Amino acid sequence: MTSSLATINDEFLSPSLPEQVAAVKSRYAEVFGNPPQWVVAAPGRVNLIGEHTDYNAGFVFPLAIERYTVIAAGRPLRTTASDAIRVHSTLFDETAEFSLSNLEPERRDWTSYLRGAFAGCLERGLQPGTLDLLVDSKVPQGGGLSSSAALEVATATLVEAVTGRTLDRVDKSRLAQTAEHVYAGMPCGIMDQFSSALGAAGKLLLIDCRTETAELIPLDDPSVALLVINSNVKHELTGSEYPDRRAQCEQSAKLLGVAMLRDVTSKQLEANRGQLAPLLYRRAHHVVGEIERTTRAAAALQAGDWPLVGELMYASHDSLRDDFEVSCPELDVLVEAAREVGADGGVIGARMTGGGFGGCIVALVRAGREREIADRIAAAYRARTGIEATAFVTKPARGAHIVEG
Ligand code: GLA
Secondary structure (H helix, E strand, C coil), rough: CHHHHHHHHHCCCCHHHHHHHHHHHHHHHHHHCCCEEEEEEEEEEECCCCCCCCHHHCCEEEEEHHHHHHHHCCCCCCCCCCCCEEEECCCEEEEEEEECCCCCCCCCCHHHHHHHHHHHHHHHCCCCCCEEEEEECCCCCCCCHHHHHHHHHHHHHHHHHCCCCCCEEEEEEEEHHHHHHHHHCCCCCCHHHHHHCCCCEEEEEEEEEEEEEEEECCCCCCEEEEEEEEEEECCCCCHHHHHHHHHHHHHHHHHHCCCCCHHCCCCHHHHHHHHHCCHHHHHHHHHHHHHHHHHHHHHHHHHHCCEEEEHHHHHHHHHHHCCCCCCCCCHHHHHHHHHHHCCCCCEEEECCCCCCCEEEEEEEEECCHHHHHHHHHHHHHHHHCCCCCCCEECCCCCCCCCCCC
């Protein structure tokens, strides 16, 4: 039987990093006329549970995925200024330039993430000098899988390769987070950059975003697999949704008399419900509940209690949809379709993943049934929305690293 997804989705299985690297090296030689000297890779991430908790100093439970942003680099052949960076993107098939002595934080384009990461490296005394770069990515753009964090972390890793210096990996994620804040204008938490920098093969990261430390938790039960299904929609809202949610969380914490929502338990929130207007209560209710669900899910996963992990994932989705209001009809349809396939059909649990308003769902499923499950969910999604979903399976992957040089 041929899979219907095979026709719309040629990368259901992980693309091979060595193949991507080989293609990037030969493209670099075509564009710049000589082979690259350095090659680095940084992955995207998917979050199993713990959404919109990172900027509340809570817990998140993501993994780096087997989809990498790869950068190849070398010294220019032509005569250039000692601070000139020329970068070619395979995605846009476009070459851009900027200068390390004037990184233009206000300029917003696809080089923002690179410029921001270079700025952070320069601040830490890493001086890469003039470079030609070629950037390629297998992390779907705009899918909530941290393509921008992968690019920031890859850039910082490249500067490490070029300068021979090593950044502390947590500091590298902070540097990349600051790049996102200042150069992309997105006040994100630490989860995405941390996952890309510290991801480990076969392990999920239970990150305590207060202490910025992670416990590595193996996902080694051969009977379960991870499926990522992209709704292929990204709602362009006003752009203020994320900062608004952050502000609402800060305001709720203040009214509850604590520094961060992490400091409140569900019991305390109920006892002090009167302090919050209904909207702020719902926002806080999501965050406080989600932090509890995340640590419970990590414990359940370690105990192999898959039904409980699944239940917590569905509860997370409902809370993001109803209390935090960051889902959208398309994500709800995907999760509903997964729920309909259900445990008998091999689905353990599913939820939206990432910031929301489009992008992907993550489903925990029984190994061996991934394709059949993806086909059933995609068929239901197509019937209800008229949109084609794309899907892939992934395992927890190695974080950012130098491939050559
Ligand atoms: C985006 C942000 C993260 C995190 C998630 C929601 O991905 O970049 O820091 O807040 O949304 O969990």
